[in-house]
Ligand SMILES: Cc1cc2nc3c(=O)[nH]c(=O)nc-3n(C[C@H](O)[C@H](O)[C@H](O)COP(=O)(O)OP(=O)(O)OC[C@H]3O[C@@H](n4cnc5c(N)ncnc54)[C@H](O)[C@@H]3O)c2cc1C
């Protein structure tokens with residue numbers, strides 16, 4: 001079975017986000033970018049399936065600007081076998097919307113015929129939480145979202161989902177789209193030899209036009225604003241001081 | 253984390269080393285320092301991740317990278333709050349063996365070093381009575397059949413208790429019998445455990461920075477002649493390969509420290525409120541931090557230049573020395589600003605500032621002191637008369 005893992009290049013979660021002066025979005029020029037953390041978890045899970053003998057090949061796919069090849073190299077260094085980059089934008093500020101991504105992924109899936117797609121539940125940049133679901137609809141495949149546990153057994157997958165107020169376990173028929181949540185696993189970090197090997201693994205480059213998908217935006221960003229600034233904290237020297245301060249503030 | 257001018261060229265390495273380092277939080281390094289212990293688990297993790305084999309060519313099981321990449325690894329360790337001093341020895345020794353060792357020696361040692369079975373972390377140069385005046389060293393190696401017999405004494409030889417192999421500099425032809433004082437010196441690969449059983453005594457030196465460092469005493473230690481690296485009498489030339497690498501790597505470590513201090517103090521100065529506003533709002537606080545940052549950035553450029561020349565196999569003594577000078581100075585400025593603007597808290601161990609402050613101070617003295625770099629530049633770059 002092939003496992004396909006879509007990975008998105010997003011602003012690194014450690015970066016202090018700055019809103020662009022025209023309010024059209026956040027500034028991404030010369031800012032550190034990384035793989036979407038949920039996609040890292042998906043990638044890790046796919047590699048674990050391969051290590052457990054339940055998958056034969058892990059294919060990472062990224063859709064966006066050319067620089068997303070760095071994100072794919074990260075997936076390859078973690079252990080993916082090969083990668084497909086679909087260039088769909090020149091400007092790092094252009095976000096490809098979930099529907100366009102899902103359409104491109106569908107086209108890739110038609111070619112590759114994976115038995116499972118493991119995706120992040122959402123990307124940390126725009127928190128859409130939509131691509132996996134749209135893809136399932138376009139393909140007519142089963143879907144299981146917010147996975148915190150995954151077991152593949154023949155032509156079925158048992159998935160534990162993190163739903164409001166608890167956990168839900170469902171059984172879905174393969175092929176399936178599974179979107180993963182934070183607690184599914186802890187992704188590995190790449191070793192130096194694997195980073196070196198990743199440089200030699202195949203990375204195919206395509207364009208959105210190759211798949212005949214129109215990626216022009218359907219949504220218009222009206223405004224982007226900073227969240228309200230957090231008030232500065234205070235460092236206290238001792239427990240007594242802390243207790244005194246808390247009393248003063250009426251907190252205890 | 254502050255944005256720096258370095259390009260994205262090594263982001264893959266940085267990200268992976270950062271992720272590994274993140275598994276060893278400040279508490280880990282603090283505890284190691286308090287216990288005066290060796291960060292065994294950390295060095296093991298680096299070894300398992302292949303990081304300590306970065307410089308070993310691929311055909312011997314390493315990753316075949318250059319000094320530039322090795323320096324990025326060291327920088328990231330220090331930037332993450334660790335101390336590369338525990339493990340940089342393998343990086344600076346490696347090219348001495350790779351470039352000057354025989355094929356037989358490379359075959360014999362490199363794959364085992366790459367796999368982590370052996371560590372080559374020690375380099376024995378400094379002696380108590382000659383200090384920086386390296387060509388005057390008194391430790392001798394005398395050929396006797398298929399062996400060399402070593403006698404003498406070394407001081408400040410680091411990581412010996414956590415290394416399997418050491419590169420040792422000794423005199424093979426008496427100073428009086430050579431034309432140039434840099435001739436007649438040779439380097440050897442010493443099997444540390446074997447040597448400790450046969451005439452090498454190791455006496456640890458308690459020191460300011462939790463550096464595992466020692467006095468060594470050689471009393472008729474016999475080592476196989478095949479452990480000579482390169483040609484007899486040419487060792488000084490070979491050891492320079494290691495020393496230049498060491499200077500560039502130390503520069504990178506200081507740069508890592510410098511960024512750590514600046515990140516730390518910037519965050520603190522932005523948060524700490526006295527007199528009703530963040531202390532970082534005062535120019536008296538801002539300027540020294542900004543100045544240190546500028547100096548770290550400038551040192552960084554010279555460090556890349558030194559590494560580039562080294563990796564191209566070109567002479568790089570001047571650049572490696574200047575990079576080390578600039579970086580050690582910059583990290584010290586950054587350390588000073590960091591401890592100063594933490595006020596009293598800079599002295600509390602749990603802030604890690606005082607530990608890093610001590611650690612980075614070393615690099616004004618070792619592996620080469622600032623004065624000696626200045627006299628090198630005066631003599632070799634400016635053509636002024638030698639002062640000593
Ligand atoms: C923690 C630690 C770890 C070390 N690890 C190693 C190791 O693994 N292997 C190894 O071989 N060595 C090691 N060293 C030794 C280190 O390289 C030396 O300490 C350093 O080279 C200085 O030599 P010295 O201590 O003999 O000082 P000296 O040579 O005695 O110098 C003392 C001072 O006098 C100044 N000075 C000397 N000559 C001149 C001059 N002509 N003009 C102006 N000023 C001068 C120096 O700049 C210095 O400030 C280590 C040292 C330390 C502290």
Ligand SMILES: Cc1cc2nc3c(=O)[nH]c(=O)nc-3n(C[C@H](O)[C@H](O)[C@H](O)COP(=O)(O)OP(=O)(O)OC[C@H]3O[C@@H](n4cnc5c(N)ncnc54)[C@H](O)[C@@H]3O)c2cc1C
Pocket residue numbers: 524526527531534536537592593594595596597599
């Ligand atoms: C070992 C030790 C023992 C001590 N013992 C005692 C003791 O026995 N009794 C006691 O009462 N205290 C004691 N102290 C506390 C000491 O007096 C304070 O640490 C010191 O006054 C600095 O105050 P702070 O730590 O709150 O720093 P802060 O006031 O937070 O200042 C931090 C930094 O910001 C700078 N700064 C602040 N405001 C400005 C400004 N407006 N312009 C420019 N720069 C500014 C300061 O110069 C400093 O570098 C001790 C401290 C230590 C470390």
